[in-house]
Amino acid sequence: xxxxxxxxxxxxxxxxxxxxxxxxxxxxxxxxxxxxxxxxxxxxxxxxxxxxxxxxxxxxxxxxxxxxxxxxxxxxxxxxxxxxxxxxxxxxxxxxxxxxxxxxxxxxxxxxxxxxxxxxxxxxxxxxxxxxxxxxxxxxxxxxxxxxxxxxxxxxxxxxxxxxxxxxxxxxxxxxxxxxxxxxxxxxxxxxxxxxxxxxxxxxxxxxxxxxxxxxxxxxxxxxxxxxxxxxxxxxxxxxxxxxxxxxxxxxxxxxxxxxxxxxxxxxxxxxxxxxxxxxxxxxxxxxxxxxxxxxxxxxxxxxxxxxxxxxxxxxxxxxxxxxxxxxxxxxxxxxxxxxxxxxxxxxxxxxxxxxxxxxxxxxxxxxxxxxxxxxxxxxxxxxxxxxxxxxxxxxxxxxxxxxxxxxxxxxxxxxxxxxxxxxxxxxxxxxxxxxxxxxxxxx
Amino acid sequence: xxxxxxxxxxxxxxxxxxxxxxxxxxxxxxxxxxxxxxxxxxxxxxxxxxxxxxxxxxxxxxxxxxxxxxxxxxxxxxxxxxxxxxxxxxxxxxxxxxxxxxxxxxxxxxxxxxxxxxxxxxxxxxxxxxxxxxxxxxxxxxxxxxxxxxxxxxxxxxxxxxxxxxxxxxxxxxxxxxxxxxxxxxxxxxxxxxxxxxxxxxxxxxxxxxxxxxxxxxxxxxxxxxxxxxxxxxxxxxxxxxxxxxxxxxxxxxxxxxxxxxxxxxxxxxxxxxxxxxxxxxxxxxxxxxxxxxxxxxxxxxxxxxxxxxxxxxxxxxxxxxxxxxxxxxxxxxxxxxxxxxxxxxxxxxxxxxxxxxxxxxxxxxxxxxxxxxxxxxxxxxxxxxxxxxxxxxxxxxxxxxxxxxxxxxxxxxxxxxxxxxxxxxxxxxxxxxxxxxxxxxxxxxxxxxxxxxxxxxxxxxxxx
Numbered sequence: 001x002x003x004x005x006x007x008x009x010x011x012x013x014x015x016x017x018x019x020x021x022x023x024x025x026x027x028x029x030x031x032x033x034x035x036x037x038x039x040x041x042x043x044x045x046x047x048x049x050x051x052x053x054x055x056x057x058x059x060x061x062x063x064x065x066x067x068x069x070x071x072x073x074x075x076x077x078x079x080x081x082x083x084x085x086x087x088x089x090x091x092x093x094x095x096x097x098x099x100x101x102x103x104x105x106x107x108x109x110x111x112x113x114x115x116x117x118x119x120x121x122x123x124x125x126x127x128x129x130x131x132x133x134x135x136x137x138x139x140x141x142x143x144x145x146x147x148x149x150x151x152x153x154x155x156x157x158x159x160x161x162x163x164x165x166x167x168x169x170x171x172x173x174x175x176x177x178x179x180x181x182x183x184x185x186x187x188x189x190x191x192x193x194x195x196x197x198x199x200x201x202x203x204x205x206x207x208x209x210x211x212x213x214x215x216x217x218x219x220x221x222x223x224x225x226x227x228x229x230x231x232x233x234x235x236x237x238x239x240x241x242x243x244x245x246x247x248x249x250x251x252x253x254x255x256x257x258x259x260x261x262x263x264x265x266x267x268x269x270x271x272x273x274x275x276x277x278x279x280x281x282x283x284x285x286x287x288x289x290x291x292x293x294x295x296x297x298x299x300x301x302x303x304x305x306x307x308x309x310x311x312x313x314x315x316x317x318x319x320x321x322x323x324x325x326x327x328x329x330x331x332x333x334x335x336x337x338x339x340x341x342x343x344x345x346x347x348x349x350x351x352x353x354x355x356x357x358x359x360x361x362x363x364x365x366x367x368x369x370x371x372x373x374x375x376x377x378x379x380x381x382x383x384x385x386x387x388x389x390x391x392x393x394x395x396x397x398x399x400x401x402x403x404x405x406x407x408x409x410x411x412x413x414x415x416x417x418x419x420x421x422x423x424x425x426x427x428x429x430x431x432x433x434x435x436x437x438x439x440x441x442x443x444x
Numbered sequence: 445x446x447x448x449x450x451x452x453x454x455x456x457x458x459x460x461x462x463x464x465x466x467x468x469x470x471x472x473x474x475x476x477x478x479x480x481x482x483x484x485x486x487x488x489x490x491x492x493x494x495x496x497x498x499x500x501x502x503x504x505x506x507x508x509x510x511x512x513x514x515x516x517x518x519x520x521x522x523x524x525x526x527x528x529x530x531x532x533x534x535x536x537x538x539x540x541x542x543x544x545x546x547x548x549x550x551x552x553x554x555x556x557x558x559x560x561x562x563x564x565x566x567x568x569x570x571x572x573x574x575x576x577x578x579x580x581x582x583x584x585x586x587x588x589x590x591x592x593x594x595x596x597x598x599x600x601x602x603x604x605x606x607x608x609x610x611x612x613x614x615x616x617x618x619x620x621x622x623x624x625x626x627x628x629x630x631x632x633x634x635x636x637x638x639x640x641x642x643x644x645x646x647x648x649x650x651x652x653x654x655x656x657x658x659x660x661x662x663x664x665x666x667x668x669x670x671x672x673x674x675x676x677x678x679x680x681x682x683x684x685x686x687x688x689x690x691x692x693x694x695x696x697x698x699x700x701x702x703x704x705x706x707x708x709x710x711x712x713x714x715x716x717x718x719x720x721x722x723x724x725x726x727x728x729x730x731x732x733x734x735x736x737x738x739x740x741x742x743x744x745x746x747x748x749x750x751x752x753x754x755x756x757x758x759x760x761x762x763x764x765x766x767x768x769x770x771x772x773x774x775x776x777x778x779x780x781x782x783x784x785x786x787x788x789x790x791x792x793x794x795x796x797x798x799x800x801x802x803x804x805x806x807x808x809x810x811x812x813x814x815x816x817x818x819x820x821x822x823x824x825x826x827x828x829x830x831x832x833x834x835x836x837x838x839x840x841x842x843x844x845x846x847x848x849x850x851x852x853x854x855x856x857x858x859x860x861x862x863x864x865x866x867x868x869x870x871x872x873x874x875x876x877x878x879x880x881x882x883x884x885x886x887x888x889x890x891x892x893x894x895x896x897x898x899x900x901x902x903x904x905x906x907x908x909x
Contacts, residue, residue: 313770367835420784
């Protein structure tokens with residue numbers, strides 16, 4: 001009896017809380033985390049300031065100077081305080097100096113398509129649309145796959161459901177190396193995963209694209225109406241709408257507080273991403289994957305402000321398999337990122353779909369993109385691993401570039417960040433030295 | 445398009461095959477495979493086939509770099525490398541100013557580059573197949589196929605096989621203790637036979653009727669390994685198994701080639717002392733067996749640690765076939781990327797280049813012909829637009845036996861990616877009408893333009909590593 005009473009009261013409390021906070025279990029990451037189980041070092045929360053001298057800083061802000069030679073970065077309380085040329089940036093007397101003056105520094109990499117954030121039970125296939133499911137319940141912070149990713153510079157991932165059904169659930173944006181979930185989470189929901197075609201076609205007895213489009217549209221319209229009811233209630237008062245927990249995510253989507261990350265590829269499917277999800281429903285969506293002639297829609301994507309996070313495929317090759325399935329029949333071996341770029345799309349990022357491409361090879365997606373024609377004369381390769389995914393996921397106020405006020409997620413490297421020959425020597429996340437080849441076993 | 449083209453090529457092949465003459469092979473083709481006599485007959489050069497690659501930076505693959513030098517080939521072999529060479533006026537020339545020359549890459553093993561991916565290559569080799577073109581585009585001019593060694597002689601299969609019966613493969617597995625002891629017994633028996641046979645050879649001169657020792661029960665493959673007629677190949681990643689192979693090798697005095705070798709870094713000294721030769725994939729991953737007290741699992745530093753311990757390192761990608769599914773970076777088409785990961789782990793750049801040129805050539809027993817640019821070796825050269833280990837570098841021309849068999853601008857695969865600035869001018873290979881001007885200071889306008897326009901596209905040594 002006692003147990004039951006407690007449970008009932010807890011439930012009441014939860015309901016009460018959810019009346020105040022729209023989505024009680026969802027969360028936004030707070031200020032930078034302090035290190036766990038040891039006194040703070042320079043640059044960390046609670047520690048003294050840290051000054052990093054670097055040969056080259058790829059700051060990659062959205063606008064402005066991308067590269068600083070012979071530069072200094074000041075870090076305090078887990079945040080970047082300043083970045084600028086060594087000759088004009090004064091290092092305060094009490095700051096510890098990290099001399100990386102023969103090294104390069106760039107922001108930590110962000111992968112918006114990762115499946116290795118925890119256990120692999122992230123592909124529920126009972127219903128075709130599951131907007132209420134969350135992968136946050138599967139997270140294993142700082143797991144071995146993520147640790148390898150960290151050793152190759154991946155500091156933030158969007159851990160998302162699989163693409164077995166049209167809506168697999170909600171992803172979570174998380175830091176890769178912070179050991180406690182509450183420290184690691186950047187935003188939950190990190191996205192709602194939509195898979196428009198391809199894998200969901202194998203669901204139960206098989207479904208076609210017309211039904212999938214209809215069913216998805218139906219769910220989205222229902223969700224957006226629900227969000228509208230709550231918005232009206234919050235703005236104008238009146239009776240409180242009924243809670244529908246599977247639709248709560250749409251309140252985030254309607255407010256543009258999270259995005260739809262779309263497993264979309266093949267010309268017609270990318271077209272429906274752009275026309276249905278973006279134009280018709282007005283949602284914040286980005287192209288995820290985008291292969292198989294999707295690049296032909298680059299001009300429309302640019303016009304509608306839809307970014308593309310490309311991968312795991314890097315090239316399109318005329319092979320029977322794809323010609324028959326998707327109709328994509330390029331006359332040469334085409335670099336996918338290069339084709340989006342040629343089509344005029346400005347914000348292009350890269351993903352791994354880990355474990356399809358191992359988490360630690362995120363950078364190689366950019367280097368091979370460049371190999372197959374992606375122009376990186378404006379460091380667009382590094383931008384596609386940092387600021388572009390940060391903007392795309394709506395977290396550019398926290399991460400994605402080396403700018404004052406952002407979290408100090410930094411890589412100290414022996415050279416060009418996307419050259420396989422370069423090694424990552426140190427990784428800082430929120431000022432914490434989470435990986436350091438000088439004191440730890442080399443992981444990659 | 446690819447299919448159409450290869451079909452056209454096949455038709456052409458058939459047409460060529462019908463010709464009674466070897467005219468399309470170009471003059472003295474036969475002499476390339478013909479051993480020493482061709483090289484030692486300098487008296488009559490009237491019908492010699494000359495070919496010169498002029499003005500490029502020559503990375504010989506043995507550590508030397510000759511900037512703006514000329515490589516001259518005669519009858520498909522490297523005749524001279526250097527400056528101010530006397531290039532015969534009838535020589536075909538390739539202007540490589542602003543580009544780099546490297547030895548053609550050697551894949552220790554590959555699938556599908558010779559045509560069909562399955563079946564014995566002898567039955568299926570297709571020198572017009574698009575995968576052979578992709579192999580050449582990768583820079584591969586020689587590949588191991590099973591126990592044979594084949595050159596990617598596009599348009600021709602003549603003398604393509606340059607070595608056979610290179611390897612004998614043996615298993616050494618902790619899961620099969622009986623197999624291990626049986627192999628050990630075979631080596632013991634073969635070694636005993638070898639001793640008895642040598643003794644008999646010595647004694648039989650006096651004792652004519654001494655019976656030859658019986659070969660019954662002796663494993664011919666093992667005996668061939670002990671006689672140095674073949675190379676023992678093992679495939680293992682496990683520390684204990686590697687140690688077992690090393691001890692076997694040390695005891696019986698042979699130098700095995702070991703594929704995998706992922707835990708080699710934990711026992712590099714033992715492998716070095718035993719003369720083990722490694723074939724590694726630097727990115728391959730293996731988790732440590734937690735029951736093991738010693739170090740274990742894969743390490744990105746594996747190749748570097750092995751190299752420091754004196755273990756030769758050849759590098760092979762994770763997938764030895766051509767992957768056309770769109771995922772890149774791990775298949776044979778990205779062979780030159782793989783050593784980059786060994787450099788990441790500390791392998792010197794020179795050893796990294798050797799890991800896909802000279803070392804595999806040595807393992808395959810063909811280092812007297814390929815694997816480096818040296819006088820007397822086959823003229824198998826790749827001309828690149830930058831450091832061959834850089835991720836953006838493309839092979840511009842591939843040369844096999846002194847003939848251009850791949851030109852990036854003339855194939856549909858990659859011509860559109862960073863096209864050569866001067867590609868419109870049909871000038872690259874002339875038939876020798878204009879006298880070649882190696883190291884011309886003034887250039888002829890065209891060359892000057894190319895150098896200027898292409899200046900920032902070239903990747904030099906100052907490129908970040």
